[in-house]
Amino acid sequence: MHIIDRRLNPKSKSLGNRQRFLRRAKAEIREAVRDALKRRKVSEVDGGENIRIRSKGLREPSFTLGSNTGERDFVLPGNREYRVGDVIRKPDGGVGGSGHRGSPDGEGEDDFVFSLTREEFLDLFFDDLKLPNLVKAKLKDLRAPEPVRAGLTSDGPPAKLNRIRTMRNSLARRIALRRPKLSELEELEAKIAEEEARPQPNQDLIASLRAQLARLTHLRKVVAYIDPIDLRYNRHERRPKPKTQAVMFCLMDVSASMTESLKDLAKRFFMLLHLFLSRHYAEVDVVFIRHTTTAQEVDEETFFRDTESGGTVISTALEEMLRVVSERYPPDDWNIYAAQASDGHNFDDDMERCITLLEQEILPICQYFAYIEVMPEAQIAPMQSVAWAGYSEVARRHSHFAMRRVSSPAEIYPVFRELFSGTATTTEERAAR
Secondary structure, three states: OOOOOOOOOOHHHOHHHHHHHHOOOHHHHHHHHHHHHOOOHHHOOOOOEEEEEEHHHHHHOOOOOOOOOOOOOOOOOOOOOOOOOOOOOOOOOOOOOOOOOOOOOOOOOOEEEEEEEHHHHHHHHHOOOOOOOOEEEOOOOOOOEEEEEEEOOOOOOOEEHHHEEEEEEEEHHHHHHHOOOOOHHHHHHHHHHHHHHOOOOOOOHHHHHHHHHHHHHHHHHHHOOOHHHHEEEEEEEEEEEEEOOOEEEEEEEEEOOHHHHHHHHHHHHHHHHHHHHHOOOOOOOEEEEEEEOEEEEOHHHHHHOOOOOOOHHHHHHHHHHHHHEEEEEEOOOEEEEEEEOOOOOOOOHHHHHHHHHHHHHHHHOEEEEEEEEEEOOOOOOOOOOOHHHHHHHHHHHHHEEEEEEEEHHHHHHHHHHOOOOOOOOOOOHHOOO
């Protein structure tokens, strides 16, 4: 079987050649994309990019003769001065070999500028990112076939008869074949009875009316009211639909200790996480929970843009998460993930409650839990916060609980990729590096 794509190419570009080029130079392009990401802000992730790659990685392989092996004889036309074995003197003034002169601004001919579209750039950025352990054993790549409407067919069971389309076809056929109505037959019968009731009936007229009545009666019998050709049945196809369901809880501290810069770091991380989830997992729900001394579920606009201040009680966010899970997301049917961002401040007596909720209720039903602690960029050495000290014990006992620190926007990308690349290191391994 041969499949030919005859879709029009946008702006006279060859999509086939473009995709072949991307596959061939994928390693070079991916390296250039990583360099471009260092210069980008998180808010600029959803866009294209002009990248610069080395042309030596794009050269076609070729076979050439070895220059240091074999024997070669050259016959040069017009030679009147030299014989075999003569030594040719090198011309004066040679100070260098052949080649191109270097560029004064650092750019040479080896650079190749290639423009990536938004979709191509995001494909390369999210190429090796995934939610760890997304599929449970019970829901491993589960795809259940479901009936989907697929037009009409001329045969099928009576239960699937499409009455409206059937009657429409019947009416069109009866009009086209001029099938007489019942009222027309009754009118002819009335005329015949009226003529026969007269004292001197016109036999010729009666015979003509009876012949007309017989023809219409025969035509009505021949042209049925509903013919098998009129029948139409609803047609259904069973198409597989993904049944794997996942929900991602985004927990963020919005207390007074979270300055605008720290909130901006947390917001940037969640914006990138939300973009990643909405792009790769169509069956993933995202729940936004913000907390101070109390926690509440909010929409995306309120989560990212609303301002609120107060103290910090982290356990309220965990309790709110459990409430939402119990109401809408049964653990037997949903893969549950959570990401929490905070500056690490919390009441000392609340950490015991947080650890209890995590180890006894949340982590047993959660596939993955990521904790991001945001810090001021001017802070030289990270301080041992209350939340970090408490969560470190949880991270040592549970492999699917990860925690990282972020102090600048430039660190968001590597931390995000490390958390969701499927190869996140433990806290001890990261500290040993």
